[in-house]
Amino acid sequence: MVLTFTEENYLKSLFKISIENENQEVGTTTLAAVLGVKAATANDMLKKLKEKDLVLYEKYGKITLSIVGRTKAIEVLRKHRLWETFLYEKLEFSWDEIHAVAEQLEHIQSEKLVEQLDKFLGYPAFDPHGDPIPNQNGEMKVQFKETLSQIPMGTNCKMVGVKDNSSAFLQYVGKLGLGINVDILVVSIQDYDAMMLIEVGDQTLTISSKCSENIYVVQ
Amino acid sequence: MVLTFTEENYLKSLFKISIENENQEVGTTTLAAVLGVKAATANDMLKKLKEKDLVLYEKYGKITLSIVGRTKAIEVLRKHRLWETFLYEKLEFSWDEIHAVAEQLEHIQSEKLVEQLDKFLGYPAFDPHGDPIPNQNGEMKVQFKETLSQIPMGTNCKMVGVKDNSSAFLQYVGKLGLGINVDILVVSIQDYDAMMLIEVGDQTLTISSKCSENIYVVQ
DNA sequence: TTAAACTGTTAGACTAGTCTAAGAAAGTTA
DNA sequence: TAACTTTCTTAGACTAGTCTAACAGTTTAA
Secondary structure: OOOOHHHHHHHHHHHHHHHHOOOOOOOHHHHHHHHOOOHHHHHHHHHHHHHOOOEEOOOOOOOEEOHHHHHHHHHHHHHHHHHHHHHHHOOOOOOOOHHHHHHHHOOOOOHHHHHHHHHHOOOOOEOOOOOEOOOOOOOOOOOOOEEHHHOOOOOEEEEEEEOOOOHHHHHHHHHOOOOOOOEEEEEEEOOOOOOEEEEEOOEEEEEOHHHHOOEEEEO | OOOOHHHHHHHHHHHHHHHHOOOOOOOHHHHHHHHOOOHHHHHHHHHHHHHOOOEEOOOOOOOEEOHHHHHHHHHHHHHHHHHHHHHHHOOOOOOOOHHHHHHHHOOOOOHHHHHHHHHHOOOOOEOOOOOEOOOOOOOOOOOOOEEHHHOOOOOEEEEEEEOOOOHHHHHHHHHOOOOOOOEEEEEEEOOOOOOEEEEEOOEEEEEOHHHHOOEEEEO
């Protein structure tokens, strides 16, 4: 079954919401906000997706992906992350530029293209933002990770990803000298506003809680 | 000005018709046939393209691309041929598989993507079918070429391209052992039906006029 | 426990791209 | 040049995806 770009985007958003907000119930309004459309529009589309058995949904109830819907969403996510990796590793795109272009490339329909791209890139398990890339069977490596804001004073850790994928955040973080696999030492944390003093290489940086909450690390 | 996929396809088809049938006038019916839509549909779209100053067109008159329309068409063609080259050279796609996927990839909007892809491929001048790839300024190398059917008996030549890009033709030609840069000796030509006896490597092949008319060669 | 606030649904309208059916213009040929 | 054929255009309809405006259901909190 071939889906339209729009249908794929709805499924992808539903999947992303479900993994980001674990057990939070997803409603029309949330979904609409994520997709940048009006609630009425999302409601219409949900009816169509239900008709095609891609979501489970009853009037005024919560929205869940069906098995097929979930599979489709993971396929799109796989393509998105493979393309991001390609753009970053092969075409000299920067961290903050890859997302927008991958949003377009993720809808290209060709199984061979996906598999050959995966092979060409050496079967990467994580994309340039540290997010896991689903394999051909839809399985993803789960990496235990915490946000930098959860790391206690005096502890060393290594950056493995970001929560916020916005261009603005990525540009800022990159400018600070942070990035995947960068070692970080938490020097001190302000009681009042959770501002953090961290050491990265030979530099000392002060970062806000908003920032440290959006950086994933492992100890 | 960002165009829709459909608009891009109309411009691309108009451009391709204009280079294939040099001074032949293009009408609604021809265009519609090339795009696989009905004449009424093509007519509607032509009105829109005219409104946007992408084509020159008067009721019951012939259709011509405007400067802007032509530029847009060449951009799409550039992307198409670069992607074909990428699929063939980097992702192990075969000759006959690349076109269909490139039809999708050619609509991705990102100037940086096109330029980086071109660089990554080493600024190729011709795609895997032997067709010239427009450079960033829209200029294409013109290679003097004839169809194999025009080569006289006893002459050596080299294959440089194909006229028919269909999967069926490419599969057939490939199976015969023909391909870009393959040397061909025209052994004999039947008077009656222009069937050709040719030597390729150590093989002798018999090919129809339909086939020899769709193969481009240089002497 | 009921009023206010929020969330979800429906109805009606719009655009892009397509179609069919019918009619108008142009070209061809006897 | 009149009749026929072909090509082109118009009118009206349909689907996908979107919107606004209004109404319905659910939740919250006074």
